[in-house]
Amino acid sequence: MSDLLRAPAEIKYAEELDWLESVDDGPKPFSWRLSPKMVRLFILGSERADGIDREISQKWFGDRSFVERSIVTLASDRGLLLIGDPGTGKSWLAELLSAAISRNSTLVVQGTAGTTEDHIKYSWNVSMVIAKGQSRESMIPSPIMTAMEQGSIGRFEELTRSTSDVQDALISILSEKYISVPELDSDNIVFAKPGFSVIATANSRDRGVNDLSSALKRRFNFVRIPVVTNKKSEAEIVRFRTEELLRRHRIELDVPPTLLDVLLQSFADLRASAAAAGSDDERLESALSTAEQIGVLEDAILHSNFFGARTLTARTLASSLVGSLARRDPEDLAILNKYLHGVVEPRSKEAGGSWPEFLEGGRDAIATLS
CATH class of the missing domain: 3.40.50.300 (P-loop containing nucleotide triphosphate hydrolases)
Structure with a gap:
């Protein structure tokens, strides 16, 4: 095998x-x-x-x-x-x-x-x-x-x-x-x-x-x-696929539960925003599926392993999220920028934790692509 x-x-x-x-x-x-x-x-x-x-x-x-x-x-x-x-x-x-x-x-x-x-x-x-x-x-x-x-x-x-x-x-x-x-x-x-x-x-x-x-x-x-929207079930799927990825690539890298929570919450926020949007231009082109969530985490893990300090950070996760979901320019970049300023920025001030670094990483990634 x-x-x-x-x-x-x-x-x-x-x-x-x-x-x-x-x-x-x-x-x-x-x-x-x-x-x-x-x-x-x-x-x-x-x-x-x-x-x-x-x-x-x-x-x-x-x-x-x-x-x-x-x-x-x-x-x-x-x-x-x-x-x-x-x-x-x-x-x-x-x-x-x-x-x-x-x-x-x-x-x-x-x-x-x-x-x-x-x-x-x-x-x-x-x-x-x-x-x-x-x-x-x-x-x-x-x-x-x-x-x-x-x-x-x-x-x-x-x-x-x-x-x-x-x-x-x-x-x-x-x-x-x-x-x-x-x-x-x-x-x-x-x-x-x-x-x-x-x-x-x-x-x-x-x-x-x-x-x-x-x-x-x-x-x-x-x-x-249906799309998995239950946070517990989605977390199980992401963990299962992430463990497979780490085994396949023989990577010894820890995925902090707090960063997994950040990823799950980000996708939940973006799905809610897409559901409330009035037109396709106000929605990300991405389906925001669990598979795409796994893809974001996989990209972040591989980047951290090969080009980082072999530690997954909120900055790298945010960069991977923006890079994976920003498929249309300028529509998707504008939607992600609005999300960072309207949702992540207030949350980073209130909750702290990994959110301030996630916000900073997302802003830098958008600035690079703009």
């Missing part, structure tokens, strides 16, 4: 998955490697009431009902669509579900404007076709077709980013559970094996880019993943 920049969940948590599989005596749908209860336990972590002999770490932080509904959907013959704002953990949840159910989360199609039907069906090895003609051997299956043949979970990231003809091709796969290969005279249908399903993700901010047709919507069960 140390040779991989980012190990997929089934490799990263292989030991946990092996152990869960060895003690799992629950009923398993189709070709699932774990029972639904064990899939939930793997994702949400173990509790004392589970009565197992070891602790299983929590990997996704959110309402357990979202996970349970996702698992139930995948045990049926319908696709699962995880929809929500950027950075709400949709892709991570999809990866964990695939890893627990199929032990393979890498059968992924990335939806873009350039995604074609070939990406979700099949293409051809041109040199083999020229040499031997079209056959099953010269066919290159898509990740979705491979999932069908294996009875596994296929993933489709950013479904609404793909064009309508690609979405239409997915309708027949979800409905008929087979792909026809008209170029072949025989052996020209690939049937899905039991256990096959599709987990798609969609960004709710992409509404209007390539809206899903009613026909495609009917083939999916929707699970909406």
Whole structure:
């Protein structure tokens, strides 16, 4: 695993998955490697009431009902669509579900404007076709077709980013559970094996880019993943991801709880400001998601480790926040400047602590970018 920049969940948590599989005596749908209860336990972590002999770490932080509904959907013959704002953990949840159910989360199609039907069906090895003609051997299956043949979970990231003809091709796969290969005279249908399903993700901010047709919507069960606004849950997510970052980079650097509180409060303040804004020009372009919060902290940690005194400071955190969130000039810079003067400055006088240094660092960062 140390040779991989980012190990997929089934490799990263292989030991946990092996152990869960060895003690799992629950009923398993189709070709699932774990029972639904064990899939939930793997994702949400173990509790004392589970009565197992070891602790299983929590990997996704959110309402357990979202996970349970996702698992139930995948045990049926319908696709699962995880929809929500950027950075709400949709892709991570999809990866964990695939890893627990199929032990393979890498059968992924990335939806873009350039995604074609070939990406979700099949293409051809041109040199083999020229040499031997079209056959099953010269066919290159898509990740979705491979999932069908294996009875596994296929993933489709950013479904609404793909064009309508690609979405239409997915309708027949979800409905008929087979792909026809008209170029072949025989052996020209690939049937899905039991256990096959599709987990798609969609960004709710992409509404209007390539809206899903009613026909495609009917083939999916929707699970909406909200932005995490509970401070305790958000703090747990940020700590979890930060610990992973420190381990991956082998960094020994302490993140003071007071600075984590400053980061959480800053995002809460900016979200409240965005909610009260009357127009898009008065809102930051950033979705202010938990993922972006983690990105700000990651940037600050790496900067402190490589260019600082190996100590995370409020000044560095403020600089990272401004650098990460100021995407439009001058709109975002004006919004951040208003926040520093209208909210952070009074708070630094009243509460003290890390806020005065945070204010100073934010002002310096804005001055540099202006």
